[in-house]
Amino acid sequence: MNPKAAIQLARDGRLYPALILHGSSGEDRQRFALELARTLLCERSPGKRPCGKCPHCRRVMWPEGEADTFHPDFTVLERDLRTVTSVAAAKSFLRGAQLSPFEARGQVFVIANAETLSGGAANALLKTLEEPPTSAPRHFLLLAPSQLDLLPTLRSRSLALFLGAAARPRDEQISDLALGFSAALVAFGRKGNRAELLAASSILKQAGSWNEPRAMASWERAAAVVVEASAHEDVSRYQRRAMLHLAADLLRGPSLRVRGIQAERILDGFVSRRLESSGQGEGGGEGQARR
Ligand SMILES: [Zn+2]
Incomplete structure (x- = not known):
C-alpha cells in the first residue's frame, strides 16, 4: 500500500485500524499522520476529505500547536522519558480509546515514537488493539523510523505503510x-x-x-x-x-x-x-x- 491508497481508504472509511507509518523523516511521518487523521475525522463528503477548513480538520494539530486548537478525538502519545515511552504514559493515553468519540465520527490515536515503546507499553497497546472498539471506528497510527523497530507482535497486528527512504540523518x-x-x-x-x-x-x-x-x-x-x-x-x-x-x-x-x-x-x-x-x-x- 502507498500513501495515496491509504488516504483513499481513509476517505472511504475502510482504513485498517492499526497502521505503522515508517520510513522517510520524522517530519514527514508527522505530516502524513496529520493528513490521515484529518481525512478520518473531516466532516465533508468522502471525496472532499480532508477539506482542511472544517472544524475537525482545523483542530487536528500536532500537540505543540496552540492549545486552543486541539481536537478531543485526536490524541498524540509522545515519548515521556529520555529514550522510552513508558507504560504509565501509554496506559493513560489508551484510556481514551475506551471512550466514545466526543465530536467526530471516530477517533485517531497517534504514537509519535513507536520505536521507543517499553515492553509494558507495547503490551498495553497490543491488548487495546485486540479489543474491538466500543462504538465508533478507532484508528491507531504508529510512527517509527523502521517497522523493524517494533515488536513482531505489534507488527502482526498492524499494516505497515512505508513513506520512502530516509534522508540520511545528520x-x-x-x-x-x-x-x-x-x-x-x-x-x-x-x-x-x-x-x-x-x-x-x-x-x-x-x-x-x-x-x-x-x-x-x-x-x-x-x-x-x-x-x-x-x-x-x-x-x-x-x-x-x-x-x-x-x-x-x-x-x-x-x-x-x-x-x-x-x-x-x-x-x-x-x-x-x-x-x-x-x-x-x-x-x-x-x-x-x-x-
Ligand atoms: Zn475537513
Whole structure:
C-alpha cells in the first residue's frame, strides 16, 4: 500500500485500524499522520476529505500547536522519558480509546515514537488493539523510523505503510565520525597498538544512543560511519575490505542486543574481530604495522 491508497481508504472509511507509518523523516511521518487523521475525522463528503477548513480538520494539530486548537478525538502519545515511552504514559493515553468519540465520527490515536515503546507499553497497546472498539471506528497510527523497530507482535497486528527512504540523518555527524574512525584505524595500522582500536570503537559508540534494544537506527548509523570511513584514501586496501565486513556485522547488532548483550560490548567485539588483523598492513601500502 502507498500513501495515496491509504488516504483513499481513509476517505472511504475502510482504513485498517492499526497502521505503522515508517520510513522517510520524522517530519514527514508527522505530516502524513496529520493528513490521515484529518481525512478520518473531516466532516465533508468522502471525496472532499480532508477539506482542511472544517472544524475537525482545523483542530487536528500536532500537540505543540496552540492549545486552543486541539481536537478531543485526536490524541498524540509522545515519548515521556529520555529514550522510552513508558507504560504509565501509554496506559493513560489508551484510556481514551475506551471512550466514545466526543465530536467526530471516530477517533485517531497517534504514537509519535513507536520505536521507543517499553515492553509494558507495547503490551498495553497490543491488548487495546485486540479489543474491538466500543462504538465508533478507532484508528491507531504508529510512527517509527523502521517497522523493524517494533515488536513482531505489534507488527502482526498492524499494516505497515512505508513513506520512502530516509534522508540520511545528520550527514555531517556521520562524516565527522567517519574521519575520526579512519584516523584511528590508520594509526592502528601504523603502530598496531590496541588502544587505537578501542578509540575507533568508542567513535562508533557516538553514532547512536543504544538504549533501546530493538532500535535499528543506531546500528545503521554506525554502519554508515564505517562505510564512509572505508572510502578515505589513507585507509589500506586490506583495512577497507575488513571495514565493509564490519559494516555488515553492525546491521546484525540488534539480534545480539535482544539477547541482553550491551551495545558497547558488541561494538568492541565486532571491531576487534574484523579489524585486529587488519593492523598488519598486509599489501596495504602505508600500513607497516608491527606488534
Ligand atoms: Zn475537513
